[in-house]
Amino acid sequence: MSTASPSAAPLAPPAGRADETPRRIMVLGAGDLGRRAFHELAHSHRPRDLQLVGRDEDTVVRATNLTRFCAAQRGYTPTVGHALTDLTDVARTAERIAAFRPDILFLAASYQSWWVISTLEQAAFRRLYAANYGPWLPMHLVPVMKAMEAVRFSGVEPLVVNAAYPDAVHPVLHTVGLSPHLGIGNVANNVPGITAAVADELRRPTREVEVRLVAHHYVSHRLSRHGDSGPAEMGLGVRVDGRDVTDELDLPALLARLPERYRRTGGLPGQAMTAASALSVLEPLADGRDALVHAPGTLGATGGHPVALRSGEPRIDLPDGMTAEQAHAINLSGQVQDGITEIRPDGTVVFEPASMAVMTAELGYECAEMKLSDAEDRAREISDRFAAHRTRTTPTP
Numbered sequence: 001m002s003t004a005s006p007s008a009a010p011l012a013p014p015a016g017r018a019d020e021t022p023r024r025i026m027v028l029g030a031g032d033l034g035r036r037a038f039h040e041l042a043h044s045h046r047p048r049d050l051q052l053v054g055r056d057e058d059t060v061v062r063a064t065n066l067t068r069f070c071a072a073q074r075g076y077t078p079t080v081g082h083a084l085t086d087l088t089d090v091a092r093t094a095e096r097i098a099a100f101r102p103d104i105l106f107l108a109a110s111y112q113s114w115w116v117i118s119t120l121e122q123a124a125f126r127r128l129y130a131a132n133y134g135p136w137l138p139m140h141l142v143p144v145m146k147a148m149e150a151v152r153f154s155g156v157e158p159l160v161v162n163a164a165y166p167d168a169v170h171p172v173l174h175t176v177g178l179s180p181h182l183g184i185g186n187v188a189n190n191v192p193g194i195t196a197a198v199a200d201e202l203r204r205p206t207r208e209v210e211v212r213l214v215a216h217h218y219v220s221h222r223l224s225r226h227g228d229s230g231p232a233e234m235g236l237g238v239r240v241d242g243r244d245v246t247d248e249l250d251l252p253a254l255l256a257r258l259p260e261r262y263r264r265t266g267g268l269p270g271q272a273m274t275a276a277s278a279l280s281v282l283e284p285l286a287d288g289r290d291a292l293v294h295a296p297g298t299l300g301a302t303g304g305h306p307v308a309l310r311s312g313e314p315r316i317d318l319p320d321g322m323t324a325e326q327a328h329a330i331n332l333s334g335q336v337q338d339g340i341t342e343i344r345p346d347g348t349v350v351f352e353p354a355s356m357a358v359m360t361a362e363l364g365y366e367c368a369e370m371k372l373s374d375a376e377d378r379a380r381e382i383s384d385r386f387a388a389h390r391t392r393t394t395p396t397p
């Protein structure tokens with residue numbers, strides 16, 4: 001039976017790829033999540049050639065050296081290097097990719113990460129939080145689109161794994177053939193908690209419990225805070241020792257324990273969970289191991305699913321008895337609650353009026369529909385309006 005999060009650093013090289021050529025992994029985006037994933041990737045006896053790429057030289061050099069020295073201190077000897085680019089310079093990013101020729105490219109760049117609004121004054125944060133995540137889409141979409149354009153220009157064909165809102169970014173970019181192969185986090189971040197709740201309830205070891213979850217970012221975000229999927233749908237299947245026990249469990253009662261007995265550290269320190277979810281995808285891909293993981297945005301799909309990684313290829317692997325149409329409908333219901341009514345076949349995004357009304361009231365930002373060609377201007381506008389909002393809402397000392 002497969003398990004959902006095989007990410008612990010091994011003490012000795014495990015069985016895996018017969019060929020021991022170092023896997024070349026580029027982490028593009030040197031913020032909190034990118035640096036965490038880079039750091040963890042270096043703590044392996046597997047032959048790895050790692051490169052951290054960011055736009056601020058001092059940050060990137062310090063982070064790279066920290067990772068190199070920590071790995072050496074613990075007896076790991078990966079090749080660790082760095083490079084610089086600004087994603088707005090697609091040609092330069094393409095040169096960096098062509099020079100390093102990554103097998104795997106992990107994108108962890110964003111114009112404004114999810115946690116930034118939590119640094120507002122508390123009342124201002126709570127009001128803006130009510131907009132949900134969908135209206136912020138341009139802040140994640142544009143850097144990923146730039147990175148994917150650079151991949152295309154580079155002539156290199158790495159497997160691309162992206163952290164920035166893959167549930168919605170990937171289906172939009174899929175319409176123009178620029179979707180990364182798969183995402184990380186979101187749906188995956190709740191699987192260990194659900195697995196622990198089931199295992200404890202049934203008094204079985206967690207390794208015997210296999211959870212398969214279908215959920216959009218909206219639901220993933222809600223589950224750990226409220227213990228339910230709210231007005232959106234979710235799909236959950238549970239096997240114990242290979243037997244489907246879903247109907248024998250009181251799932252609402254188990255999920256309700258997530259923000260209670262199974263609560264976990266949140267905010268920036270809590271991004272350790274996201275980094276572990278990233279590693280659960282990146283390590284099997286790097287090591288040529290097959291695995292059952294969870295990921296959003298697989299091959300351009302909307303929302304999150306269980307995903308089988310077989311010979312380096314991702315394939316959505318749904319809970320027992322669920323059809324692809326049912327999974328898609330579940331994820332669309334989450335997408336709407338997140339504030340995105342529709343992603344049209346030409347990549348135009350239609351936003352939910354209720355979510356956008358919050359953005360308009362708080363930031364003065366209004367966007368009923370966004371063509372892909374307008375996304376960059378929209379990202380710039382949100383950035384400017386958010387900066388002005390912070391100034392307005394920050395109490396003077």
Ligand SMILES: NC(=O)c1ccc[n+]([C@@H]2O[C@H](COP(=O)([O-])OP(=O)(O)OC[C@H]3O[C@@H](n4cnc5c(N)ncnc54)[C@H](OP(=O)(O)O)[C@@H]3O)[C@@H](O)[C@H]2O)c1
Binds near residue numbers: 088108113166
């Ligand atoms: N899927 C999940 O479960 C999950 C969980 C957590 C976070 N995330 C997402 O992952 C992404 C990264 O999150 P984070 O918390 O690590 O954010 P972060 O700390 O703000 O890092 C974002 C990075 O993007 C870089 N960046 C921005 N514009 C750039 C440009 N033009 N060229 C090059 N780099 C640029 C920033 O560079 P500077 O430092 O130079 O500004 C920063 O290093 C976000 O989209 C976030 O929402 C996803």
